[in-house]
Amino acid sequence: MFRSFSAGTGRQILRGAREEKRASLLFKARVFSSFLVVAVLVTACGRGAEPGGGEGTLSSGERVTVDSMGQELEFTAVPQRAVSLDQNTTENMLALGLEEYMVGTAYMNDQILPEYKRAYEKVPVLAERYPSLEALLSVDPDFVYGQIYSFNEKRLATVESYTDKGIAAYVTKGNYVKGRPTMDDVYADFRNLGRIFRVESRAQNLIEQMKERIDQVQKRVGRQSEPVKVLVYDSGKNGLYTAGRSLETELIRLAGGENVFGDLDKDWAQVSWEEVVKRRPEVIVVNDYGKQSADEKIKEILDNSKLKGTPAVQNKRFVVIPLTGAFEGVRNADTVETLAKGFYPEKFEP
DSSP states (O other): OEEEEOTTHHHHHHHHHTSHHHHHHHHHSOOOOOOOOOOOOOOTTSOOOOTTSOTTOOOTTOOEEEEETTEEEEESSOOSSEEEOSHHHHHHHHHTTOGGGEEEEEOOOSOOOGGGHHHHTTSOEEESSOOOHHHHHTTOOSEEEEOGGGOSTTTSOOHHHHHHTTOEEEEOGGGTSSSSOOHHHHHHHHHHHHHHTTOHHHHHHHHHHHHHHHHHHHHHHOOOSSOEEEEEESBOSSSEEEESSSHHHHHHHHTTEEETTTTOSSSEEEEOHHHHHHHOOSEEEEEEOSSSOHHHHHHHHHHOGGGTTSHHHHTTOEEEEEHHHHSSSTTHHHHHHHHHHHHOGGGGOO
8 A cells, every 4th residue: 555645744634624525635635745844953862964964854856665564655755743652662763863853752651761851851742651542633743653552443543544644654563574573673663764754874873883782792692502591571460471472582582592482473472370380481581561560570470389490480580671672662772781681690790
């Protein structure tokens, strides 16, 4: 499917909603326009705009095309009113210095990274969790960016619903690729954001920094003939809710470990305690988020009589990561380093 977007398309649709017949025509029309925007002068890493003033601008007649869940999105202008629907996508936008283009954020389940705090404070928060569709549309967005979990009718709206309203909807690539997502999918998101907002050099610099950090970690860990066996503990009320075919499994692999449930055919799934014991994890990764603290989760694990025979519990080997670090985004290199230090602490001794 092909969709074309230009700055202001979403606002045209909203005005059209007040005149139903006119809106119907607008929904069917392809809007092509060019719009000159002011280049962003400061990036999250403190770098200036590219020489020649190329960043932040689409030349007259220039078109940028990216794929999002099989839809080909074409931009004839840089989006001017972007909304990020969760913490990871918010931090990804801020990491590229795009706060001046953002008119809303939502669903922060952790503290914003310190280096983005000042930029984050400039962006309106639409809701503590997901905003209503009415609240989101009230800021006249022309670009919406989120994880796939954000794009359904129960929470907000489907991708198709946004595009029918003239709003470009970009979905995190790692959420819908076939098989297990990799860091290449994360890098693809940054490249696409760089192209959409004309900040390609910032995106590439960020990618190179993340790659370098992961490479350094892997050099410290070295090749492991028998990777440490890792269990992901997300929650454990009725059996264990754990990571399967998700990016977290790939981050564990990059850190020199092996997710004992990496063979599941779902991103996340419920498994029995008996199956956990059978797979004999040596380290337990605790996803930290929500009202239950990581310390409370660890106590819950230690008090679970069914897990007492596992090597991880016997040796009390736990690694805590923020859940935001397990999802696709700018925190992933930090997560790989944290995991590796927990799996092989001796490799990181001075």
